[in-house]
Amino acid sequence: MEIDFDGSFPADEKTDLKRAARDVVRVVKDLIPGLPPMGDRGFRIYRDSASPRVLWPSPAQNQYVIGLNLGSGRRYFQLAYQLGHELGHVMMDPSRTNGAIETLATALSLQVLLNMRERWIATPPHPHWRENASSFKDYYEETDKTMLSSLSRDIQTAVHHGRWDMVSAELRRCRGQLNQQPCDRPLNHLGARYLLSQKMPWKQLNGIASKAGPLSTDPSMFLKMFNSEWTRFPIGCYRFGALIYDGAGQ
Numbered sequence: 001m002e003i004d005f006d007g008s009f010p011a012d013e014k015t016d017l018k019r020a021a022r023d024v025v026r027v028v029k030d031l032i033p034g035l036p037p038m039g040d041r042g043f044r045i046y047r048d049s050a051s052p053r054v055l056w057p058s059p060a061q062n063q064y065v066i067g068l069n070l071g072s073g074r075r076y077f078q079l080a081y082q083l084g085h086e087l088g089h090v091m092m093d094p095s096r097t098n099g100a101i102e103t104l105a106t107a108l109s110l111q112v113l114l115n116m117r118e119r120w121i122a123t124p125p126h127p128h129w130r131e132n133a134s135s136f137k138d139y140y141e142e143t144d145k146t147m148l149s150s151l152s153r154d155i156q157t158a159v160h161h162g163r164w165d166m167v168s169a170e171l172r173r174c175r176g177q178l179n180q181q182p183c184d185r186p187l188n189h190l191g192a193r194y195l196l197s198q199k200m201p202w203k204q205l206n207g208i209a210s211k212a213g214p215l216s217t218d219p220s221m222f223l224k225m226f227n228s229e230w231t232r233f234p235i236g237c238y239r240f241g242a243l244i245y246d247g248a249g250q
């Protein structure tokens, strides 16, 4: 599989980043097997000072173009987290998003951090990279702390004590907010933690955003359509749609 890091990355880091990115792609493909809805293409990764993103490919493009906002140096844990999220969009359908899809991509990125740790303990790309395995879990915990810190004290306590009924109630309370602002990262993270507390049907995420209504060029339309169409989601994700959109997850 072809992965290019373009000239926006330092030449001496590109080979290593590519080795790590290849593992991230494998971890994602193990969780969500099959062809992505827009087909198998290579990846071109560029450094973007804005939020990470995957550009919607034209039919003629043979690569998915993905922007990552990485700090300097070989920050494999940050690469795994951001690329994991964007590959989630590639597998779900990069042309559409909304609050539920962003939450699912966030859940995937957290799962990727955990699986990368396991992978690099067992089979790191180089034997001496095994020492980086713990950094994936450290970053998971750091991100968790940062994201939860902007939520209420009660919700932070509920997460720490595994009171998922309270978390679920909070997600339902905030669903309007998430509809308005699909990339509300603390809320995406809270939803992701809720999902990871359950058995996630990762395989069923393949193509799921294709079912989420019209194209993302018209946010108000796709949110409206998503609200009316989520019942077409596969059963495992139906549960999540029900939680966020219908208050039926109690």
Ligand SMILES: [Zn+2]
Pocket: 085, 089, 097, 102, 105
């Ligand atoms: Zn996203």
